[in-house]
Every structure is written in C-alpha cells, then in structure tokens.
Amino acid sequence: MADPYEVQLVATDREVWSGQATLVSFETHDGEVGVMPGHSPMLAMLKDGPILIRQPEGGDLHAAVHTGFAVVDAGKVIILAESAELAEEIDVKQAEDLLAEAQASDEGPGKIAAIARAETRLKVVKR
Helix, strand or coil, X not given: CCCCEEEEEEECCEEEEEEEECEEEEEXXXXXXXXXXXXXXXXXXXXXXXXXXXXXXXXXXXXXXXXXXXXXXXXXXXXXXXXXXXXXXXXXXXXXXXXHHHHHCCCCHHHHHHXXXXXXXXXXXXX
C-alpha cells in the first residue's frame, strides 16, 4: 500500500486541519470524489458539501466546506475552501436557526447559497 497523503484543509481565514490520510472524500460539481494514495493528479472545483478524511491510525475526521478547490498532486491533497469547519466546531442549534431563516428569506441567489451552507453544516454533524 502507498504511503498516506499529506492533507491540508485550508479556509480563507485559517488552516482548519493538517495531517495524514489514507482517504479523502469530497463533493465536486461533477459528483463525489474519493482520493486514496496513488491517485493521479487532479484539480477539482468543490461545491458546498461534507469532507471525509480517514486517518491512518484510525478514526474519521468530518468537516463542512463551502465552495473552493481540491488539488491532488505529489502525495498531497490540499483543500482550499471559502470557508470550512470541523464537525466539532459546528453549533447544531445555530445551523438549524440559520436554515430556518434562509428558507423564510425572500432573497434570490443569496437564499439558495444560505440554504446550501446550512444544510451542509447539518449533514456533517448528523453523520
């Protein structure tokens, strides 16, 4: 088996997480992608969605990302997101309140983005 990937999960305002992984799964505009050691290089646009990072010593890390890019190359996976948060950082009550507010809003495109963001956060914490 190939060596684990070095993974960086980075938001515009901070490095959210870095470490090693044997699997990184994320959602792109073309569908869900799973990357394991030995994967060919790629660049993908991310959509709002959950991220799964399987660590070599066991245990899965779950996070929510809100748009961005994933780069896979030379034993590294870099997730560059507009915003990202680990599952344990997500306040369920706040996410539920934001979802209700977004659904009640009359804003056009902003409403769609706000709903997607809140639904992604809830999807991550309710795994």
